[in-house]
Amino acid sequence: MDQALSNNIVLNVSNLKKSFGDFHILAGADLDLKEKQNIVILGHSGTGKSVLFKCIVRLIEPDSGGINVLGQDILALEDEKLTELRIKIGYVFQGGALYDSMSVRSNLEFPLKYTKGAKRTQAELNELVEEALVNVGLIESIDKMPSELSGGMMKRIGLARTLIQKPNILLYDEPTTGLDPVTSGEISELILKIQEEYNTSSLIISHDLKCIEITANQVNVLKEGKFTASGTLDEMKHHEDPFVNSFFK
Amino acid sequence: MTKSSKLKDAIADFLLGIGDMGAFISSIFKSFLRHGVNFQEFSRQCYRIGNQSLPLISITGFILGLVLTLQSGPTLAKFGAESMLPGMVSLSIIREIGPVIVALIVAGKVGSGIGAELASMRVTEQLDAMEVSGTNPISFVVTTRVLAVSFMLPLLVLYADAFSLLGSYISASTQYNISLETFFHKAFDVIHYKDLFPTTIKTFFFGLSIGIIGSYQGYFAKRGTEGVGEAANSAVVKASISIFIIDLIVVNITQLLT
Numbered sequence: 397m398d399q400a401l402s403n404n405i406v407l408n409v410s411n412l413k414k415s416f417g418d419f420h421i422l423a424g425a426d427l428d429l430k431e432k433q434n435i436v437i438l439g440h441s442g443t444g445k446s447v448l449f450k451c452i453v454r455l456i457e458p459d460s461g462g463i464n465v466l467g468q469d470i471l472a473l474e475d476e477k478l479t480e481l482r483i484k485i486g487y488v489f490q491g492g493a494l495y496d497s498m499s500v501r502s503n504l505e506f507p508l509k510y511t512k513g514a515k516r517t518q519a520e521l522n523e524l525v526e527e528a529l530v531n532v533g534l535i536e537s538i539d540k541m542p543s544e545l546s547g548g549m550m551k552r553i554g555l556a557r558t559l560i561q562k563p564n565i566l567l568y569d570e571p572t573t574g575l576d577p578v579t580s581g582e583i584s585e586l587i588l589k590i591q592e593e594y595n596t597s598s599l600i601i602s603h604d605l606k607c608i609e610i611t612a613n614q615v616n617v618l619k620e621g622k623f624t625a626s627g628t629l630d631e632m633k634h635h636e637d638p639f640v641n642s643f644f645k
Numbered sequence: 646m647t648k649s650s651k652l653k654d655a656i657a658d659f660l661l662g663i664g665d666m667g668a669f670i671s672s673i674f675k676s677f678l679r680h681g682v683n684f685q686e687f688s689r690q691c692y693r694i695g696n697q698s699l700p701l702i703s704i705t706g707f708i709l710g711l712v713l714t715l716q717s718g719p720t721l722a723k724f725g726a727e728s729m730l731p732g733m734v735s736l737s738i739i740r741e742i743g744p745v746i747v748a749l750i751v752a753g754k755v756g757s758g759i760g761a762e763l764a765s766m767r768v769t770e771q772l773d774a775m776e777v778s779g780t781n782p783i784s785f786v787v788t789t790r791v792l793a794v795s796f797m798l799p800l801l802v803l804y805a806d807a808f809s810l811l812g813s814y815i816s817a818s819t820q821y822n823i824s825l826e827t828f829f830h831k832a833f834d835v836i837h838y839k840d841l842f843p844t845t846i847k848t849f850f851f852g853l854s855i856g857i858i859g860s861y862q863g864y865f866a867k868r869g870t871e872g873v874g875e876a877a878n879s880a881v882v883k884a885s886i887s888i889f890i891i892d893l894i895v896v897n898i899t900q901l902l903t
């Protein structure tokens with residue numbers, strides 16, 4: 397990808413620290429995400445990639461450090477303001493996190509119906525839901541229950557449910573892990589398409605080289621709780637640190 | 646670790662647990678006051694609770710009345726007081742045994758169900774997904790379930806009472822030839838408002854504690870499948886203990902007041 401990036405920073409993480417008991421998971425992580433940028437985050441299992449995402453939306457409270465999202469200090473926000481800002485951040489969970497007591501349709505309607513101040517007619521809801529499902533290629537599953545879907549389908553529905561709120565920033569937690577190469581390629585293309593169509597910025601946790609090739613403008617490597625290297629995919633492949641280029645072998 | 650420091654840890658955990666529970670309860674109240682309750686989800690939960698527990702409660706209620714009458718009949722007969730049988734049975738069932746038994750059954754079926762369901766929502770990140778999408782999981786998931794149990798339990802108790810009296814009548818009529826009319830006349834003669842009122846309040850609190858404890862165990866479940874089983878299990882144990890404690894408190898208060 398070679399499109400010009402603006403210098404507007406939409407998400408800034410500075411010196412972020414988080415420990416669980418004696419385990420120091422994040423130890424001063426710094427990150428800047430610019431408008432329309434897709435950053436892929438690489439790191440070994442258990443280094444705290446998901447914890448970083450959860451800190452960004454404050455599902456987990458960090459111990460110290462700063463997080464600025466769209467110009468607002470998210471760590472200082474209270475209930476309502478926090479909710480408003482969270483709606484602008486789309487979080488695509490590792491397993492899809494579909495509400496298993498609801499059909500696909502209700503899953504997608506849910507964030508539209510029950511967020512504060514949301515007042516849409518059923519016709520408007522139907523239209524938005526159908527559009528989102530067409531986007532991920534699963535319109536025929538609209539009346540299925542999550543238990544009737546495959547893992548890959550769940551991930552795509554999860555993605556559709558996130559996109560329906562039209563977020564500005566997207567956090568993808570391993571969007572292609574565990575999928576076959578074809579589906580995983582489709583999802584990667586979808587991530588790119590979304591970015592181009594809606595001008596979103598994304599952080600993508602992924603080890604999938606194909607996904608990285610398709611989506612990334614930049615790759616950041618998380619090691620021992622800090623980002624130790626960043627650059628384009630090519631730069632990372634030829635990085636002098638063996639730890640960094642070990643991801644591409 | 647020495648014994649005393651283990652004890653200290655246990656006490657600290659217990660106190661922290663009470664603090665967490667207090668915070669949880671206050672967040673339920675806050676979200677109820679702020680957002681009210683989602684009526685559709687509330688009704689769905691009420692329906693599920695009824696559906697889950699009606700058959701068991703009918704059978705248990707019926708057998709309870711039958712057995713209680715069978716057992717107390719001969720004792721009363723010894724003192725020539727058979728005629729007091731319907732009153733005695735109805736009073737003990739409606740005041741005490743009915744509410745406690747039904748609450749224990751509901752704790753076992755519904756409380757554990759809520760615990761397991763919420764725990765699995767926690768494990769599969771459904772609760773997290775709700776939170777980040779700007780919908781309040783306490784309001785949508787917890788408040789609806791807590792209110793549904795609190796609302797349904799008094800109804801289920803009344804329903805079980807009816808089945809108990811039916812069981813009791815069948816037993817009494819076969820043993821002592823009491824007519825339907827006499828039986829129910831005598832059974833209801835002893836029941837006053839002042840018996841029904843504290844009982845209903847009590848069952849409401851039973852329901853509240855089953856709902857809150859079940860939700861709490863599930864909402865704060867440990868990650869992993871293990872957490873689901875653990876949440877279901879401790880929901881039943883803790884809810885059952887809380888039922889006995891609430892019962893003890895209410896019995897004491899009503900005795901002080903009357």
Ligand SMILES: Nc1ncnc2c1ncn2[C@@H]1O[C@H](COP(=O)(O)OP(=O)(O)OP(=O)(O)O)[C@@H](O)[C@H]1O
Nearest residue numbers: 416419421439440441442443444445446447448456
């Ligand atoms: N809520 C929590 N409480 C305690 N420890 C946690 C919690 N969440 C995560 N951890 C711990 O933090 C560490 C990092 O977890 P995290 O889920 O961020 O890993 P990850 O980098 O996403 O790994 P993976 O690639 O396997 O998903 C792990 O050791 C995990 O046990």
Ligand SMILES: [Mg+2]
Nearest residue numbers: 445446490569
């Ligand atoms: Mg992870």
